[in-house]
Amino acid sequence: MENKRILIVDDEPSVRESLRMVLKGRADTTAVGDGQAALREMESGHYDVALLDIIMPGIDGLEVLERAQSLDEPPQIIMLTATKTVKSAVRAMKLGAHDYVTKPFDVDELLITVDRAIEATSMRREIATLRDEVGKRYNFDNVIGSSAPMQNVLKVVSRVAPMKSTVLLTGESGTGKEVIARALHYNSTRRDKPMVALNCAAIPENLLEAELFGHERGAFTDAHSQKIGHFERADGGTIFLDEIGDMNPATQATLLRILEAGQFTRVGGEKVIDVDVRVIAATNRDLDKGMADGTFREDLYFRINVIAIPLPPLRERRDDLPALIRFFLDKKSRESGIRARNFSAAALDQMLAYNWPGNVRELEHAVERALILSDGETLGIEDLPTKVSSNVPTNGASPLTIPSLPEQTPQDQTLNEAIERLEHQLIMSALSKARQNQTKAASILGTTRRILKYKMDKLGIDEIGPEGNHAISGH
Numbered sequence: 001m002e003n004k005r006i007l008i009v010d011d012e013p014s015v016r017e018s019l020r021m022v023l024k025g026r027a028d029t030t031a032v033g034d035g036q037a038a039l040r041e042m043e044s045g046h047y048d049v050a051l052l053d054i055i056m057p058g059i060d061g062l063e064v065l066e067r068a069q070s071l072d073e074p075p076q077i078i079m080l081t082a083t084k085t086v087k088s089a090v091r092a093m094k095l096g097a098h099d100y101v102t103k104p105f106d107v108d109e110l111l112i113t114v115d116r117a118i119e120a121t122s123m124r125r126e127i128a129t130l131r132d133e134v135g136k137r138y139n140f141d142n143v144i145g146s147s148a149p150m151q152n153v154l155k156v157v158s159r160v161a162p163m164k165s166t167v168l169l170t171g172e173s174g175t176g177k178e179v180i181a182r183a184l185h186y187n188s189t190r191r192d193k194p195m196v197a198l199n200c201a202a203i204p205e206n207l208l209e210a211e212l213f214g215h216e217r218g219a220f221t222d223a224h225s226q227k228i229g230h231f232e233r234a235d236g237g238t239i240f241l242d243e244i245g246d247m248n249p250a251t252q253a254t255l256l257r258i259l260e261a262g263q264f265t266r267v268g269g270e271k272v273i274d275v276d277v278r279v280i281a282a283t284n285r286d287l288d289k290g291m292a293d294g295t296f297r298e299d300l301y302f303r304i305n306v307i308a309i310p311l312p313p314l315r316e317r318r319d320d321l322p323a324l325i326r327f328f329l330d331k332k333s334r335e336s337g338i339r340a341r342n343f344s345a346a347a348l349d350q351m352l353a354y355n356w357p358g359n360v361r362e363l364e365h366a367v368e369r370a371l372i373l374s375d376g377e378t379l380g381i382e383d384l385p386t387k388v389s390s391n392v393p394t395n396g397a398s399p400l401t402i403p404s405l406p407e408q409t410p411q412d413q414t415l416n417e418a419i420e421r422l423e424h425q426l427i428m429s430a431l432s433k434a435r436q437n438q439t440k441a442a443s444i445l446g447t448t449r450r451i452l453k454y455k456m457d458k459l460g461i462d463e464i465g466p467e468g469n470h471a472i473s474g475h
């Protein structure tokens with residue numbers, strides 16, 4: 001057990017000396033001769049018990065006692081009184097002293113009193129720790145979440161952050177999955193190593209494996225040089241596999257193999273590479289449904305679903321709205337230099353009543369938009385997006401509004417078909433403007449030649465040489 005520490009305060013050197021002798025072996029002692037020095041020592045918060053003489057020149061014992069009560073961690077104080085100051089001793093008890101002993105003191109009585117005071121200190125500390133534990137609030141930088149549902153989330157986050165376990169974050173779009181992934185990484189011992197994020201949905205299926213694991217030079221047509229994959233770059237840190245629900249089953253199989261083995265080879269390579277990576281995956285898709293219809297592998301699901309953290313939609317944690325609005329008002333005006341202002345009470349009410357189907361992201365955009373558009377001293381209802389400002393609040397339980405489809409989407413084609421048709425048109429037009437020079441066409445489209453080439457293959461656009469001749473190609 002750690003040594004107890006006792007502070008002895010008396011202006012008489014002989015008293016200080018004899019107390020030190022008596023307490024030797026029971027506790028570490030420090031002795032000072034006046035009230036000023038006593039307070040300085042007590043401020044350090046290191047003492048379990050202080051023995052305090054009442055009559056001293058300068059700041060006397062009672063005043064020290066009184067001032068000590070406002071310290072963060074005052075020691076238990078035992079007053080030392082000469083018989084003639086017993087009246088003061090009674091006053092001292094009222095001021096918060098633990099006990100008193102009369103001088104000249106009886107050694108046994110002194111020791112019993114000291115032991116009791118030491119015990120009282122330990123108990124007080126224990127209670128303080130317990131109380132901290134019970135009323136604990138979970139706080140993370142840049143994460144707003146004092147509502148009960150978010151406190152539950154953050155409690156889990158604080159538990160699992162230090163561990164290496166794979167975490168699966170689920171929740172509707174805009175609920176903060178990436179925010180929580182970052183909190184997990186930056187509150188782990190891996191925080192000084194990279195957190196590498198990969199959006200599995202944004203990368204063409206045939207390139208995903210190379211993105212994840214890297215490739216050797218010449219592994220495939222476009223592999224002009226060796227490339228280090230995300231897993232290797234994340235070594236010692238965290239890899240964030242965002243939108244994992246959009247990964248195609250073949251890549252899922254490779255990923256599963258790597259997660260099980262903890263090692264992999266680069267595409268087209270043979271060398272086995274070992275890495276120490278913590279995996280955090282996220283998706284806004286329903287993976288149960290994905291498994292049911294065969295688009296998500298069950299074995300991968302069980303491998304990544306070690307600790308699942310579902311993020312509640314914003315409409316189920318409206319208590320967070322005021323703090324989130326405040327947070328975004330500050331953040332946006334700070335980042336963009338736009339004059340800081342507040343919402344009017346009416347605008348706030350309107351925001352509190354709205355359902356936020358796009359969750360925190362939708363709220364963030366609404367706040368930013370209002371700050372930019374408004375000329376007024378406060379941000380009003382008219383500065384809110386129509387969806388928010390025209391929302392008719394209902395009383396009681398919040399209705400779940402189904403977001404309506406954009407009017408222009410033709411109902412006879414899927415989104416992918418519509419996008420492909422548009423891409424086809426844009427690419428044909430850029431190629432024609434660039435007289436079939438792919439590098440120029442790519443720059444018109446704001447992309448790279450390789451991506452253009454990839455898209456052309458996918459959309460079945462034939463390569464035509466700069467002079468209008470068909471290039472020599474396999475088909």
Ligand SMILES: Nc1ncnc2c1ncn2[C@@H]1O[C@H](COP(=O)(O)OP(=O)(O)OP(=O)(O)O)[C@@H](O)[C@H]1O
Nearest residue numbers: 142143144172173174175176177178179284360361
């Ligand atoms: N609890 C929060 N506190 C502060 N900001 C938040 C919080 N949750 C989300 N945000 C902000 O809202 C935006 C959307 O969050 P994020 O990108 O993490 O959502 P997501 O769940 O990953 O969405 P998606 O599924 O669309 O990728 C971000 O700008 C983020 O900073």
Ligand SMILES: [Mg+2]
Nearest residue numbers: 177178242282
């Ligand atoms: Mg995200």
